[in-house]
Amino acid sequence: MVLGGRLRRLREASGLSREQAGDHIRGSDSKISRLELGRTSIRERDLVDLLQLYGITDAEELAAFQELARQANTSGWWHRDNDWLPKWFDMYLGLEQAAQVIRCYEPRAVPELLQTPEYARALLTLAHPGETAEAIERRVVLRMRRQHILNRPHPPHLWLIVEEAALIRRIGGSRTWSAQIDRVLAAAKQPHVTVQVLADHVGGPAMTDGAFTYLRFAEADLPDIVYLQQLTGALYLDKQADLDAYRSVANQLSVHAAPPEHTPGLLAALRRRQPRILDQPVRREAGRGH
Known part of the structure; x- marks a missing residue:
């Protein structure tokens, strides 16, 4: 959920709609909505593509987001x-x-x-x-x-x-x-x-x-x-x-x-x-x- 919230914040700061972000990863606005609300896991390729779209290119930042994605994809108790x-x-x-x-x-x-x-x-x-x-x-x-x-x-x-x-x-x-x-x-x-x-x-x-x-x-x-x-x-x-x-x-x-x-x-x-x-x-x- 933290990952989704940060992705939403980056998208909004970039002035992009959910539909535009969805098109970039060959998805839909509803897929972006589910990702941002933590309702579904995110594939590494989609994560990298979204971060590049939002202007995140620093290697350390990318690694931090990838770690958040791994944590988010871990099942709860x-x-x-x-x-x-x-x-x-x-x-x-x-x-x-x-x-x-x-x-x-x-x-x-x-x-x-x-x-x-x-x-x-x-x-x-x-x-x-x-x-x-x-x-x-x-x-x-x-x-x-x-x-x-x-x-x-x-x-x-x-x-x-x-x-x-x-x-x-x-x-x-x-x-x-x-x-x-x-x-x-x-x-x-x-x-x-x-x-x-x-x-x-x-x-x-x-x-x-x-x-x-x-x-x-x-x-x-x-x-x-x-x-x-x-x-x-x-x-x-x-x-x-x-x-x-x-x-x-x-x-x-x-x-x-x-x-x-x-x-x-x-x-x-x-x-x-x-x-x-x-x-x-x-x-x-x-x-x-x-």
Whole structure:
């Protein structure tokens, strides 16, 4: 992704369009877009041709870019024993690992980075009804491994806005639900995690089409990305107009949600209400992740 960001910066500094760059390597503007977003690996010949087009001729600079390309083409940890992962989700895992800020709005279920194994298992079983228990378990293990980014020495800031309805649903049964609420409560006390609850009467779903994740990166060469997961694929938005729109919606949702300092009290109140909360069904797409 760093390589792609730097190539984009060089192209823009050269005053060239993606279409012009694509023509130079016998490709298309969409190929350049995929390269710049880190969605696909780059062949050494294409890299050299692009760098020459952008005016990079110094041998040391060329070698540095070639090393970046080798690093970019190295598989991440999630590739091991996970050959079932679709390519569209593979890209998200790389972005998630590199993000400095992860802002997530979730109207249906607790966001994946805070799910307990039992809660995740219940959701994934719902989302993939034809899979074996072993296949579901692989998905659970992957989801738990993703959460390790929150325990790194320099973790990303995780900012979650969750609908009250998503927290009330006792997915997996009372015991699983209670443990999940406790997990969110514990996470909300960490300095790099912000959790806000959006009350049902606010009408959060009316502000957006559904769940989304807004990713921001420390590397200046990497643009922000909005990730929209769908039933059989995902959209990655990086155009400025799209970023502005989703950032505005995220800010509106944050303003309308309860302040972060109220979250522990709200979650504790949910726990106390447990005997009066009925088990509620959740739509299949709430558990559609990997």
